[in-house]
Amino acid sequence: MEQTKYSVGLDIGTTKIVAIIGKQNEYGKIEILGIGKSKSLGVHRGVVNNITQTIKSIQQAVEEAEANSGLKIGSVVVGIAGQHIRSLQHSDYITRKDSEEVIGDEDVDLLCNQVHKLIMLPGEEIIHVLPQEYKVDGQAEIREPVGMYGGRLEANFHVVVGQVVSIKNVGRCIKSAGLDLGNITLEPLASSDAVLSQEEKEAGVALIDIGGGTTDLAIFKDGIIRHTAVIPFGGGVITEDIKEGCSIIEKQAELLKTRFGSAWPGENRDNEIVSIPGLRGREPKEISLKNLSKIIHARVVEIIEQVYVEIKNYGHEEQKKKLIAGIVLTGGGSQLKHLKQLVEYITGMDTRIGYPNEHLAGDSDEEVASPLYATAVGLLMNAIKNQEKLKLTQEEIIQEVEQEQEEELVYAERETEAIARPNLHKERKSVFDKWSEKLKEFLDNAE
DSSP states (O other): OOGGGOEEEEEEOSSEEEEEEEEEOTTSOEEEEEEEEEEOOSEETTEEOOHHHHHHHHHHHHHHHHHHHTOOOOEEEEEEOSTTOEEEEEEEEEEOSOTTSBOOHHHHHHHHHHHHTOOOSTTEEEEEEEEEEEEETTEEEESOOTTOBOSEEEEEEEEEEEEHHHHHHHHHHHHHTTOEEEEEEEHHHHHHHHHOOHHHHHHOEEEEEEOSSOEEEEEEETTEEEEEEEESOOHHHHHHHHHHHHTOOHHHHHHHHHHHOBSOGGGSOTTOEEEEOOSTTOOOEEEEHHHHHHHHHHHHHHHHHHHHHHHHHHTTTSGGGOOTTOEEEESGGGGSBTHHHHHHHHHOSOEEEOOTTTTBOTTSOGGGGSGGGHHHHHHHHHHHHHHHHHHHHHHHHHHHHHHHHHHHHHHHHHHHHTTTOGGGOOOOOOHHHHHHHHHHHHHHHOO
């Protein structure tokens, strides 16, 4: 199979690294061709803190995905998270030279590129510039300005910013693992692509992605991203609390959490006890499930309350900003028993668990449709989207070159006629040179 036929998403998480290969079928759904995962050893709270270990883990996941699919992985789209991520609101405008001409994509690109030149704090870099709504000559609340007449084009932007060092470290790991970095995407945006429907984004929804090291938030209203935040706590701190509270090793704490854990302490009776084997011939340890759920409950409440503060900062209580579709929980941490009920109790908002199966082809493996893989599926969708854009641009360039080829023939005929007049002779570039130049220009301008 050719490289152009499939795409790859790579989720570098705190607990696991997932490489997922897929392609779009004729019905517009995503067909998973191969998946590989490995234990993440060099990432802490979404940030790479051990390059060598991370490279090894990436290679392991990639090799497994390649073995499963029989394909070779080249370029990947990677997710980024971590406590260094912040977002801000910004307004900007451009004045067009000719208001008699309709606004085109190049005007919107010019405006977005202008925002990319914003001066950030030392050591920070812009990751995403997300337009919210546009204004044309003072006319507000325009979703799509392309095709309209106007002299002044302005827009409100949601700008996502991250630390240069963290972004460079991710890029270094990808390159050292023998891969090409196709694009970097904010993880909550990738997860939202995978689990949210367009209706939810229109109505207003908060996506909470509970990972191992971070909890990511993305808020949508009227189909537009309105707020993003990364909270530096996730399922890992819950496991840590169980380990400390019950005096057991991490592996046992993780098993206890996933098999017997509950976010609602009232569910367990006092006499419900689980026995854990002792270390190296020591006596087994008995742990009360009621105490276990009390430990889990305390930490989950803390995480959800921090997320709720961010939802309040967005201003969801205002009538215009109301989140009608409530909350969608996803990520590995969302599989904790009774978490949905606890989130509804704390926030008073409708809640559901988000599965990334809406965009997957019917014959996809059940395992991939788990909330655990929401970010990886979202990154794969992003990679497919990027490839489609590149393909379209290449087609446009080919059409343009063919048109120039025709013009060149006409020119050649004229040149033959005017051969006696050397001052009309003009050096022409070859068709291939033109195509290469146009493609290079597009790739240079691409984000």
